[in-house]
Amino acid sequence: MKPGKILIADDERAIAAGLSAILEDEGYSVDVAVDGQLALERLTSDVYGVVLADLKMPKVDGIALLKEMQGREVPTECIIITGQATVDSAIEAMRHGAYDYIEKPLTSDKLTRLKALIPKAVDKFNVKQTNRALTSQIAQLTHYGDLTGQSEAMREIYQIIDAVAPSTASVLILGESGTGKELVARALHAKSDRAKGPFFALNCAALPKDILENELFGHEKGAFTGSTNEKPGAFEMSSGGTLFLDEVAEMAPDIQVKLLRTLESRTVRRLGGKKEFAVDIRIVSATNKDLQKALADAELREDLYYRLAVVEIYLPPLRERIGDIRLLATEFLAQFARENNKPIAGFDDAAMDWVLGYHWPGNVRELKNALQRAVVMAKGSTVSVPDIVQRHLRHPPELSAVNLPAGSTLADARRQLVLRSFASTGGDLQRAAKLVGMSEAELRAELLSLLDGNGRGSTAHGAPKDDDEADVVAPRAAPRGRAKSGSAGAKSAPKAKPKGRR
Amino acid sequence: MQHLASRAAHELKNPLNGALLNVEVLRGRATRAGLAAVALAPFADAAATELARATELTEALLALARPVAEPVDLSVALQPLFVLAGAVARAEGSSVELALAPSALGRCALAANAVRGTVALALAGAVRDGAVVIASLAEQGDELALRLNGAAALPAGMGTRIHEAGVRFDEVPRRVTLLFPRAAAG
Numbered sequence: 001m002k003p004g005k006i007l008i009a010d011d012e013r014a015i016a017a018g019l020s021a022i023l024e025d026e027g028y029s030v031d032v033a034v035d036g037q038l039a040l041e042r043l044t045s046d047v048y049g050v051v052l053a054d055l056k057m058p059k060v061d062g063i064a065l066l067k068e069m070q071g072r073e074v075p076t077e078c079i080i081i082t083g084q085a086t087v088d089s090a091i092e093a094m095r096h097g098a099y100d101y102i103e104k105p106l107t108s109d110k111l112t113r114l115k116a117l118i119p120k121a122v123d124k125f126n127v128k129q130t131n132r133a134l135t136s137q138i139a140q141l142t143h144y145g146d147l148t149g150q151s152e153a154m155r156e157i158y159q160i161i162d163a164v165a166p167s168t169a170s171v172l173i174l175g176e177s178g179t180g181k182e183l184v185a186r187a188l189h190a191k192s193d194r195a196k197g198p199f200f201a202l203n204c205a206a207l208p209k210d211i212l213e214n215e216l217f218g219h220e221k222g223a224f225t226g227s228t229n230e231k232p233g234a235f236e237m238s239s240g241g242t243l244f245l246d247e248v249a250e251m252a253p254d255i256q257v258k259l260l261r262t263l264e265s266r267t268v269r270r271l272g273g274k275k276e277f278a279v280d281i282r283i284v285s286a287t288n289k290d291l292q293k294a295l296a297d298a299e300l301r302e303d304l305y306y307r308l309a310v311v312e313i314y315l316p317p318l319r320e321r322i323g324d325i326r327l328l329a330t331e332f333l334a335q336f337a338r339e340n341n342k343p344i345a346g347f348d349d350a351a352m353d354w355v356l357g358y359h360w361p362g363n364v365r366e367l368k369n370a371l372q373r374a375v376v377m378a379k380g381s382t383v384s385v386p387d388i389v390q391r392h393l394r395h396p397p398e399l400s401a402v403n404l405p406a407g408s409t410l411a412d413a414r415r416q417l418v419l420r421s422f423a424s425t426g427g428d429l430q431r432a433a434k435l436v437g438m439s440e441a442e443l444r445a446e447l448l449s450l451l452d453g454n455g456r457g458s459t460a461h462g463a464p465k466d467d468d469e470a471d472v473v474a475p476r477a478a479p480r481g482r483a484k485s486g487s488a489g490a491k492s493a494p495k496a497k498p499k500g501r502r
Numbered sequence: 503m504q505h506l507a508s509r510a511a512h513e514l515k516n517p518l519n520g521a522l523l524n525v526e527v528l529r530g531r532a533t534r535a536g537l538a539a540v541a542l543a544p545f546a547d548a549a550a551t552e553l554a555r556a557t558e559l560t561e562a563l564l565a566l567a568r569p570v571a572e573p574v575d576l577s578v579a580l581q582p583l584f585v586l587a588g589a590v591a592r593a594e595g596s597s598v599e600l601a602l603a604p605s606a607l608g609r610c611a612l613a614a615n616a617v618r619g620t621v622a623l624a625l626a627g628a629v630r631d632g633a634v635v636i637a638s639l640a641e642q643g644d645e646l647a648l649r650l651n652g653a654a655a656l657p658a659g660m661g662t663r664i665h666e667a668g669v670r671f672d673e674v675p676r677r678v679t680l681l682f683p684r685a686a687a688g
Contacts, residue, residue: 018549083515108522
């Protein structure tokens with residue numbers, strides 16, 4: 001049997017049967033649909049390499065079929081066969097993506113032409129399928145739900161989500177503001193058995209204490225002045241699904257007690273109420289606070305912490321996954337260019353160097369906002385440094401921190417400091433030398449030695465140029481996302497401060 | 503009527519195509535060793551049926567080109583027109599056919615071309631959007647009635663054009679009637 005299944009869409013049964021027999025004799029597997037509607041149903045339920053469609057058909061004609069195929073992104077190639085051949089109809093068919101167009105009746109020479117066209121159309125379909133599969137594989141390597149990242153740290157997080165999502169374990173997500181903690185919470189919900197249930201997100205820092213308590217637990221009618229109706233709280237509303245408590249460490253101590261009680265008893269009592277409601281919830285919480293400090297200062301109850309942090313997921317800041325910056329920047333640029341209808345193809349070299357060298361204290365959120373602005377400001381077909389940098393003049397890249405995990409060697413520290421300083425000045429040898437307290441000659445020699453030692457070259461500006469090179473300036477053993485049970489130690493290692501670099 | 507004939511000529515390609523393809527199957531399989539003749543029969547039948555369809559359409563086209571004796575026998579004059587209209591309607595997802603007329607039907611006073619032109623016009627309006635139309639002929643007083651049962655509503659302005667051709671016209675939901683003047687006896 002030849003590869004590439006064929007669908008014949010023709011209401012003329014004698015034509016469909018004859019053509020089907022001829023193509024089967026050629027070694028193809030063939031199905032027949034006697035009108036355009038049935039052809040569409042077949043095309044969406046099965047995979048065909050080629051559809052041979054009559055132009056005039058009941059219900060859905062050949063052109064409408066082509067349009068539907070385009071709209072539904074059916075990859076099948078379509079050859080139109082018609083007795084109504086006109087230049088206009090041929091142009092319209094080709095405009096809507098027809099592979100070719102043949103006029104009836106299929107005399108011997110036209111049949112020979114059709115037999116020659118089919119394998120070419122099948123080849124084109126196969127190439128498209130292969131491209132689709134590759135694109136999908138690439139997407140799986142770089143994306144996970146709404147999360148984007150291909151760094152080792154992010155891939156570890158994807159694995160943790162895969163492992164943890166099906167369980168009922170409470171998850172505490174740690175990470176700086178803007179790292180995507182809510183996206184992780186949503187991914188946990190989407191991958192869980194509770195995905196069909198509600199996902200309810202509540203920011204504990206955004207609401208005054210009384211309102212937060214009311215939002216969490218709800219209230220009965222008359223519970224307080226002005227409460228004219230009963231109101232279910234977040235626990236009740238998210239029952240059967242996932243409750244995401246963002247900035248959980250900001251919660252007032254007495255609410256923490258009530259929260260702990262609810263988590264232990266799996267029941268909730270509304271404000272002013274006597275009755276207890278059973279709730280079936282999975283709690284995912286998040287904080288950007290230093291948890292060890294929050295526990296030591298009694299800002300977060302230790303017993304609540306152990307309840308919330310059955311599994312911890314640490315989201316590294318963007319500066320610790322420099323390999324993802326290019327990917328994120330490119331995707332945000334494409335997204336905002338599309339939304340703003342601007343023909344922006346990418347970044348110029350200096351702009352990309354700046355994006356890769358900047359320390360992004362606001363993380364992915366800051367990067368996203370900066371690129372939204374850059375797209376709006378850009379006048380040409382590429383984004384340049386002034387389009388992005390204007391907003392960040394108060395935070396020049398040379399102030400970016402160098403992160404060193406505990407256990408790093410002095411050689412690691414020296415290497416990172418030199419490379420990061422050089423990258424953060426955009427490859428300005430003189431400025432970089434001044435920053436690290438070396439002469440230009442010493443710095444040049446040091447850089448050459450470091451780069452030669454890694455077998456890597458430098459860009460025209462000397463700044464990191466691609467993801468691999470970017471990893472040179474990233475901490476080798478940067479804190480990664482991890483799944484721990486009952487540990488408060490998932491915070492980043494102490495950061496090297498910009499001062500005292502030597 | 504010219505438009506109908508042109509569309510029908512295109513429709514001729516369908517049975518010809520069906521016949522050609524089934525003959526091609528016969529030609530390809532006839533020499534294959536071990537294949538029973540009975541396995542070929544359906545393709546031979548299909549080719550024959552398609553050729554008969556093509557023949558019917560060809561004859562209808564030829565009949566329209568032949569002169570018609572006056573006064574006009576409506577069932578004879580309209581038969582080829584309905585063959586062609588049937589082929590076109592089927593391609594567009596509708597259908598139309600002319601039921602057998604009573605044998606004693608009188609003749610029409612209008613010229614054959616005027617009758618056919620008017621009926622072709624009415625069919626273009628009445629046989630569309632999936633309509634299934636059965637046409638019948640009957641005497642109605644001094645007139646001959648062609649009833650298009652199951653007809654779609656005629657487009658605006660078409661009634662005026664039918665009137666202008668000297669044919670009376672009546673429309674109720676799902677039925678259009680054309681009333682032709684009967685020729686004087688003898």
